[in-house]
Amino acid sequence: MNTMTDAAAVAAAQTDAKSFRDGLFSHGILIDTGENGLYGRSQVFESVVDGLNAAITHLGADQDPEFLRFPPAMRRTDFEDSEYLKSFPNLAGTIHSFCGNDGDHVRLLRCLDDAMKESDDDRSEEWMKYQKPTRLTLTPAACYPIYPVIARRGPAPANGHTVDVLSYCFRHEPSIDPGRMQMFRQREYVRIGSPEQVMAFRQMWIERGSLLIDLLRLPVEVDLANDPFFGRGGKIVADSQRAQALKFELLIPVALEDSKTACLSFNYHMDHFGAIWKLACEDGSVAHTGCVGFGMERITLALFRHHGFDVHAWPDDVRGLLWGDTKARIDHGLAGAAT
Amino acid sequence: MNTMTDAAAVAAAQTDAKSFRDGLFSHGILIDTGENGLYGRSQVFESVVDGLNAAITHLGADQDPEFLRFPPAMRRTDFEDSEYLKSFPNLAGTIHSFCGNDGDHVRLLRCLDDAMKESDDDRSEEWMKYQKPTRLTLTPAACYPIYPVIARRGPAPANGHTVDVLSYCFRHEPSIDPGRMQMFRQREYVRIGSPEQVMAFRQMWIERGSLLIDLLRLPVEVDLANDPFFGRGGKIVADSQRAQALKFELLIPVALEDSKTACLSFNYHMDHFGAIWKLACEDGSVAHTGCVGFGMERITLALFRHHGFDVHAWPDDVRGLLWGDTKARIDHGLAGAAT
Known part of the structure; x- marks a missing residue:
């Protein structure tokens, strides 16, 4: 093991990440809060996110998804049921509050002073x-948040069910890399149905997600991946996830020169969530689920990285896709991909 | 003190709130998560929020505000500095995470099991x-989140500074009343400048906020108000806030028959935030601040309460304002108010 080289590589990556982040700050695209992974967003940053959201909506419109939006919090018992704590205890965030009386309040304030x-x-x-x-x-x-809510409605229809969600998410991984935020938005399409329905959905979204990134003139590379499972046992779970080809990611160079950032992910959960929340298919079998996740901040950052800090200088077709004839460009792309 | 009557009034309010919430659930407008104050939002709910946001943007466009968006979290040291814990310790939420090793993880999972x-x-x-x-x-x-960020830039310009923000906010007050959520969105315009600039801003927004609510065909009633300060000492602070006329609210009947819900608030912070974060005016004096806050969920709920659960049956001019010629209707309203 060449620790000198490893250390040098880490240092180089830190320099890359810091330099990209400094550029985003100095151009007023992101706003420094003093905390790694927590940034304000400027109007131009949000206009890219809005444009991407519109494009993703058109890209999924023919799937007739159910539109659902949740606040960035969920019920603790649902979270406990999800088994997230088995795999990623270090990333999860729980919400705590003061529930004491006047005396406790005085003591709290004394501590704080x-x-x-x-x-x-x-x-x-x-x-x-x-x-x-x-x-x-x-x-x-x-x-x-959607699985327990959908489960309560009873079995999925025979042709399955597709949901469109977007939410701020939290992960406790402070980093100097702006591509790794503690608070970021995920847009997802989620499929609930038979294994065949979910696998077909995932394959379609690997193609459509790649199309979107291609239309944005960013480099497309889809690769087998695994989640960052916690602890000594984590590697075994990760290897198993890879062996079963449950997760693919679309990787784009963002902040780092020598490594790529997962900007979209394509996930097959098998019956994991179905079994936990008793999601059923029409025939009574346990529903399988899968999702495509768009990392809204990461795709936005990839655009700034590859097309520059000045959105007015971005390629015309990228600007058109985001803020012009979005629907026509998506439809044209989909038609081209189908031929 | 007539506790029987008080108890009866509380029970009646609970019945009102529950019945309105049940209507929102059964019409698919809000989605039950099983937790009071935490709801999913349907497409129609979000389309009202989007329409309101567009109207509020036009209503403030001539003020040339700086657009800033933050995730629903802030730096803990900034939060501590804000003195929020002095006044509302019971409402605040802190974020906690697992920072242990493999052994701790095993013990955590055993507890959870x-x-x-x-x-x-x-x-x-x-x-x-x-x-x-x-x-x-x-x-x-x-x-x-904006004050420490703006303070770091140095003194405000001579004509002051106006910021446009929107964020999910958290308050730990689980309630059956859908007008009192634990996670909700506030849109705000914030003014930073001299006392005269901030007072003029607040007066303008009392008028413009009332105009918006009037255009939405909802009843307008602006009243002196106070924040719900914690504990025995809280009443004294609240009385002082009222005596100084620092807070006004625009109240609309929402879930409850006999009491009204604050849907907008107009706040003068004097030099509270200016002193904490060293916000300065151009002449070196401590900046004063004030804000108008739009409770996005509350205004949306007021619309459903007063115009019914079917948005297609809402008055034409309300639909036009939200989803039609928003800008023209706002401009017309502003021109009428100015004459």
Whole structure:
């Protein structure tokens, strides 16, 4: 193991990431909050996100998805049921609140006053011992809140069910790489049905997702992938996920020169969520599920990386796709792909 | 003190709120998650929110606001600095995460397994002792993240500065009243400048906010108000806030028959945020701040309450304002108000 080279590679990646992030800050595209992975968004950044959302809507319109939006939190018992904590305990966020009385409040404020005598980075978090768990957690992926809600309706129709969701998600992984945020938006199409329906859906979205990225004039590379499972046992689970080809990612160079960032992912959950939340098919079998996830911030950052910080100088067809005749360009792309 | 009557009034309000919420669920406008104050949004609900946002944008366009968007979280040290915990400790949400090793993970999962043997409502939260505070908290009001960011830029220009923000906010107050959510969106215009600039801004927005609600054919009633300060000392602070006329609210009957819900608020913070974050005016004095906040879910719910669950049956001019010639109708309203 060549640790010198590894260390040098990490340092180089940090430099790449920092330099790209500095560019985003200095051009006013993202706004520095002082915290890695937590950024304000400018109007131009949000206009790219809006344009992408419109394109993704047209790309999925013929699937007649059900439109659902959830706040960035979910019920804690649903989150516990999801088994997310088995795989990614380090990434999850739970919400805590003060539930005490006047006396506790006085003590909390005294703790906080003491903490605030120190510099920001040295502040004690002692006051937070007064925070108690609430019944909510942050949403770890946009599709999580939908399964228990859909399950309660009864079996999926014979031709399956498709849902369109978008939400801010939280992952506790502070990073200097702007492509790795703690709070970011995922847009997803989710399919609930038979294994054949879900596999066909995933294949279609690998093609359509690649089409979108191609129309945005970004490099397309789809590869087998695995989730970052926690701990010593994580590698075994990751290997198994790869062996079963459950996850593919569309990778684009974003902040780093030598490694690529997953901007879309195409996931087959098999009956994992179906079994947990008793999602059923019309014939009574356990429903399988799958989803395509669009990392809205990551695709947006990829556009800034490859086309420059000035959106007015982006290629005309990219500007047209985002803010012009979006529907016509998507329809034309879909027609071309079908021939 | 007539506690019987009080109890009867509370019971009646609960019945009102539950019946309105049941209507929203049964018409598929909001989606039940099983948790009070946490709801999914349907396409029709979101289309009303989108229409309102477009109208609010036109209503403020001549103010040339800076557009800023933040994720629904802020830096914990900024949140601590804000003094929110002095006034509303019970409403704030902090974000916690697992930061342990493999062994801790095993112990966490063992706790969780035990908890999950119980029914949802009886589950132990013992596993959450492994959750540690992160450096982020949930955003309590949409404008909070902007002050430290704006302060770092240096003094406000001589004619002040106006910011347009929108964010999901968290308040820990589970309620059966759909007008009181734990996760909801606030759109705000924020003014930073001299006391005269901020007072003039607030007066203008009391008028413009009333105009918007009038154009939506909802009843307009603006009243002096106070925030729900915590604890025994809270009443004194609330009385002082009223005596200084720092807060006005636009109240509309929403879920409850006999009491009204604050759908917009018009706030003068004096130099509270300016002093905390060292926001300065061009002449070196501490900047004053104020904001108008639009409760996006509350205004949307008021529309459903007053115009019915079927948006196709809403008055033509309300539909036109939301989804038709929004700009022309707002401009016409502003011109009428100016004469």
